[in-house]
Amino acid sequence: MATKEHILIIGAGLCGSLLALHMAQLGYKVTLTEKRSDLRKAKLAAGRSINLALSSRGLKGLKMVGLEKEVESLCIPMYGRMLHSLQGETQLSKYSGREGEYINSISRTGLNALLLDKLETYPNVEIQFENTCTNVNLKQANARFKPANSNSEYTLQADYIIGTDGAGSVVRQQMESEKGFLFSHSQDFLTHGYKELTFPATKGGNYATEKGALHIWPRGENMLIALPNQDKSFTVTLFLAYEGGKYNFNNLTTEAIVEEYFKEVYPDAYELMPDLKTEFFENPTAPLGTIRCFPWTYGKTLLMGDASHAIVPFYGQGMNASFEDVVEFDKALDESDFDLDAAFKHFSQHRKPDADAIADLALDNFHEMKSHTADEVFLEKRKLELEFEKKFPTEYYSKYSLVTFRADLPYSKAISQGRAQDHVILEMLRKNILKSEMSLKEKLNLVLEVSKKVEENELIFDF
Amino acid sequence: MATKEHILIIGAGLCGSLLALHMAQLGYKVTLTEKRSDLRKAKLAAGRSINLALSSRGLKGLKMVGLEKEVESLCIPMYGRMLHSLQGETQLSKYSGREGEYINSISRTGLNALLLDKLETYPNVEIQFENTCTNVNLKQANARFKPANSNSEYTLQADYIIGTDGAGSVVRQQMESEKGFLFSHSQDFLTHGYKELTFPATKGGNYATEKGALHIWPRGENMLIALPNQDKSFTVTLFLAYEGGKYNFNNLTTEAIVEEYFKEVYPDAYELMPDLKTEFFENPTAPLGTIRCFPWTYGKTLLMGDASHAIVPFYGQGMNASFEDVVEFDKALDESDFDLDAAFKHFSQHRKPDADAIADLALDNFHEMKSHTADEVFLEKRKLELEFEKKFPTEYYSKYSLVTFRADLPYSKAISQGRAQDHVILEMLRKNILKSEMSLKEKLNLVLEVSKKVEENELIFDF
Numbered sequence: 030m031a032t033k034e035h036i037l038i039i040g041a042g043l044c045g046s047l048l049a050l051h052m053a054q055l056g057y058k059v060t061l062t063e064k065r066s067d068l069r070k071a072k073l074a075a076g077r078s079i080n081l082a083l084s085s086r087g088l089k090g091l092k093m094v095g096l097e098k099e100v101e102s103l104c105i106p107m108y109g110r111m112l113h114s115l116q117g118e119t120q121l122s123k124y125s126g127r128e129g130e131y132i133n134s135i136s137r138t139g140l141n142a143l144l145l146d147k148l149e150t151y152p153n154v155e156i157q158f159e160n161t162c163t164n165v166n167l168k169q170a171n172a173r174f175k176p177a178n179s180n181s182e183y184t185l186q187a188d189y190i191i192g193t194d195g196a197g198s199v200v201r202q203q204m205e206s207e208k209g210f211l212f213s214h215s216q217d218f219l220t221h222g223y224k225e226l227t228f229p230a231t232k233g234g235n236y237a238t239e240k241g242a243l244h245i246w247p248r249g250e251n252m253l254i255a256l257p258n259q260d261k262s263f264t265v266t267l268f269l270a271y272e273g274g275k276y277n278f279n280n281l282t283t284e285a286i287v288e289e290y291f292k293e294v295y296p297d298a299y300e301l302m303p304d305l306k307t308e309f310f311e312n313p314t315a316p317l318g319t320i321r322c323f324p325w326t327y328g329k330t331l332l333m334g335d336a337s338h339a340i341v342p343f344y345g346q347g348m349n350a351s352f353e354d355v356v357e358f359d360k361a362l363d364e365s366d367f368d369l370d371a372a373f374k375h376f377s378q379h380r381k382p383d384a385d386a387i388a389d390l391a392l393d394n395f396h397e398m399k400s401h402t403a404d405e406v407f408l409e410k411r412k413l414e415l416e417f418e419k420k421f422p423t424e425y426y427s428k429y430s431l432v433t434f435r436a437d438l439p440y441s442k443a444i445s446q447g448r449a450q451d452h453v454i455l456e457m458l459r460k461n462i463l464k465s466e467m468s469l470k471e472k473l474n475l476v477l478e479v480s481k482k483v484e485e486n487e488l489i490f491d492f
Numbered sequence: 493m494a495t496k497e498h499i500l501i502i503g504a505g506l507c508g509s510l511l512a513l514h515m516a517q518l519g520y521k522v523t524l525t526e527k528r529s530d531l532r533k534a535k536l537a538a539g540r541s542i543n544l545a546l547s548s549r550g551l552k553g554l555k556m557v558g559l560e561k562e563v564e565s566l567c568i569p570m571y572g573r574m575l576h577s578l579q580g581e582t583q584l585s586k587y588s589g590r591e592g593e594y595i596n597s598i599s600r601t602g603l604n605a606l607l608l609d610k611l612e613t614y615p616n617v618e619i620q621f622e623n624t625c626t627n628v629n630l631k632q633a634n635a636r637f638k639p640a641n642s643n644s645e646y647t648l649q650a651d652y653i654i655g656t657d658g659a660g661s662v663v664r665q666q667m668e669s670e671k672g673f674l675f676s677h678s679q680d681f682l683t684h685g686y687k688e689l690t691f692p693a694t695k696g697g698n699y700a701t702e703k704g705a706l707h708i709w710p711r712g713e714n715m716l717i718a719l720p721n722q723d724k725s726f727t728v729t730l731f732l733a734y735e736g737g738k739y740n741f742n743n744l745t746t747e748a749i750v751e752e753y754f755k756e757v758y759p760d761a762y763e764l765m766p767d768l769k770t771e772f773f774e775n776p777t778a779p780l781g782t783i784r785c786f787p788w789t790y791g792k793t794l795l796m797g798d799a800s801h802a803i804v805p806f807y808g809q810g811m812n813a814s815f816e817d818v819v820e821f822d823k824a825l826d827e828s829d830f831d832l833d834a835a836f837k838h839f840s841q842h843r844k845p846d847a848d849a850i851a852d853l854a855l856d857n858f859h860e861m862k863s864h865t866a867d868e869v870f871l872e873k874r875k876l877e878l879e880f881e882k883k884f885p886t887e888y889y890s891k892y893s894l895v896t897f898r899a900d901l902p903y904s905k906a907i908s909q910g911r912a913q914d915h916v917i918l919e920m921l922r923k924n925i926l927k928s929e930m931s932l933k934e935k936l937n938l939v940l941e942v943s944k945k946v947e948e949n950e951l952i953f954d955f
Contacts, residue, residue, distance in 0.1 A: 211734070
């Protein structure tokens with residue numbers, strides 16, 4: 030293999046580590062830098078979510094680097110949403126009517142460590158921890174760094190730079206401040222923040238609630254969710270407004286008020302959190318933001334993952350989108366015959382609409398998840414879709430399935446088709462168009478036919 | 493009058509100068525800083541537009557500080573849009589059917605100088621030119637400055653800071669980088685830029701074309717506009733894409749191509765620009781951006797004018813919106829009994845929807861202005877609206893009139909009412925609902941009645 034270019038990748042989180050691994054496998058010389066210490070040796074940094082939902086798009090990226098088997102042992106399958114009412118009733122809503130379609134709860138640290146361990150087996154990779162990037166020369170492909178153990182900065186020269194340094198990206202900030210090119214960017218925060226809590230394992234050493242589900246306590250303006258960990262605990266996340274309403278992050282200031290709030294709003298979950306009052310005040314409250322920008326490339330530099338498109342977590346697609354970026358970047362390399370300048374432009378241009386689509390969907394889903402009223406038509410729709418998926422597994426995919434399990438479709442296509450189907454089924458149920466005398470196959474054909482028309486005509490939906 | 497707070501206003505452009513004047517008149521101690529040199533002594537900085545359209549909302553601000561008479565002598569009334577076809581035909585479309593409703597072409601420098609001259613008559617104001625703000629402590633109300641004539645920085649302490657430092661605001665950048673509060677912000681560029689050119693006065697010492705109009709050469713994907721100056725020249729602005737199409741800013745690189753482009757696309761205007769080839773290469777090409785952010789206030793600091801809501805120039809409302817900010821801020825002071833903390837919050841909260849509304853409208857109008865096809869229904873609508881305004885001057889205001897001449901209405905109200913009317917009249921004309929046997933009064937009543945319903949029901953419009 031001829032000598033390939035030297036790629037500096039800034040940020041050794043999930044996206045940067047996967048990208049570094051793939052570039053190393055392609056034979057590039059890779060320098061991967063990270064401002065934090067090695068997470069395999071350190072305690073988890075505060076404010077980053079502890080477990081994540083891994084699904085098909087993410088798995089596609091892990092498969093590309095040959096880690097599909099290794100990752101399996103880290104995964105806990107979740108087969109559906111388990112909804113918890115105020116009265117403590119539970120209801121499981123399966124993610125798919127097909128066999129074998131589920132999402133996985135996975136430890137962020139465990140997965141990142143797997144990628145880093147694998148990376149270290151490549152001689153053409155250098156990993157530098159505790160090395161903070163302070164400045165990037167986008168055109169010259171060099172960057173300034175300040176190592177934690179030194180008072181002086183130095184310059185690292187590469188042939189190309191890829192910024193995978195997350196939502197607070199220094200590389201993106203450099204693009205924002207660079208004059209002479211039109212860099213559009215936005216950062217939008219929800220008025221809600223989040224805080225992580227824990228259901229520890231029971232005294233008997235078991236999971237405190239059903240292991241194989243993603244748990245949701247929808248309460249209108251706020252909600253709690255829980256995902257299982259391999260140590261039989263659950264990581265619980267509270268989504269709550271910073272201000273307004275009876276309870277909010279700004280007025281939950283004493284142990285007494287926190288206790289009152291949880292007892293009133295989440296009585297069953299409260300029973301499962303012996304360390305609630307300690308955790309509530311020790312763990313940070315973090316904001317929920319959407320970051321968009323364009324173009325993602327300038328000079329010899331490219332942005333990838335959260336650095337270019339941070340999204341809110343309500344469709345469980347943040348990590349999956351970032352891993353899929355690496356797969357899409359691989360396609361861009363192929364398309365441009367490994368000319369990196371061309372590949373950067375191609376990736377930026379082609380990936381942007383999909384990043385926008387999943388960002389919008391994740392925002393929409395916030396409102397759906399936390400209100401999640403047991404609207405009858407909505408329940409009827411979900412039942413019909415599960416029947417479609419079960420009986421006609423190759424012919425019907427719900428919006429959730431299209432986005433989550435159909436990694437062969439771009440986000441933008443999955444979402445436009447899914448939205449059309451949602452609209453059409455709800456309208457047909459409300460107007461009683463899907464008569465009881467019709468067979469399931471007849472219903473399916475009608476839904477598919479009209480959905481296709483709705484999608485192609487770009488009709489405006491009323492939700 | 494009791495001793496009032498010390499206000500540091502950063503940026504002595506139009507908005508900052510008007511604000512400083514008003515605050516001085518209210519008895520506050522004012523320090524006004526500006527990174528540029530005194531524009532009354534220096535040549536105009538490159539890349540800033542030379543003349544602007546001043547209308548009712550801007551005049552309201554000037555009236556508040558008692559400059560309504562002085563400003564009149566700087567104004568050149570423009571009574572309508574004069575459209576220039578490729579064949580050199582012209583057509584005047586009046587701005588209003590009412591008497592006395594017109595907009596004014598005014599020199600940016602002349603107006604800013606008027607404000608600064610007036611400011612200097614107040615003993616409680618200090619103006620510092622060539623003093624660059626490098627950093628702001630938003631909570632402590634102090635800022636770092638680097639004067640042009642010194643190598644060292646110093647700190648200026650005030651009670652409150654207001655950033656009126658324009659689209660590239662250093663104060664806003666400080667809000668962006670501040671941790672611990674949720675600051676949403678976006679910067680969106682059009683793919684078009686602009687460049688200023690000139691029609692000098694004729695050899696006989698006259699205006700090269702009709703003085704009392706805003707001239708437009710709409711050419712689909714690009715356009716030229718011209719506004720009159722008091723020295724009998726016109727300032728001409730070319731709006732053109734950076735790339736794509738036959739001609740763009742990136743490929744107009746030689747005098748020969750520039751000549752070819754203007755001869756082909758703007759043959760009549762070309763004849764009026766003897767210095768075109770020199771000006772084209774000497775004058776900068778500037779981007780067209782929309783900046784939004786929220787909240788506008790944090791700690792002891794507030795943003796105002798372009799710093800918080802820079803908009804594109806296609807509705808002629810940029811300066812008018814900034815001047816109206818000062819009027820609205822005055823209302824916020826009143827409402828909060830001159831408690832500046834409360835006034836900052838009140839202004840940020842109440843003014844934001846209006847800033848968003850005019851930003852959106854200005855973007856929409858870009859497409860309308862440059863395409864401006866002589867669609868028959870559109871012409872029929874305009875004719876009908878001018879008749880309404882002429883015959884029923886107190887009962888009907890077109891969208892343009894509502895936005896431009898009804899300074900008593902907030903932008904958001906003017907725009908929602910105007911959009912409803914546009915929609916209703918076009919639909920009624922297309923469907924022949926306004927029958928010829930109806931009297932003008934009957935037509936007006938029907939349009940108003942249905943528009944009100946459309947506006948209140950928040951129907952989705954199809955344009």
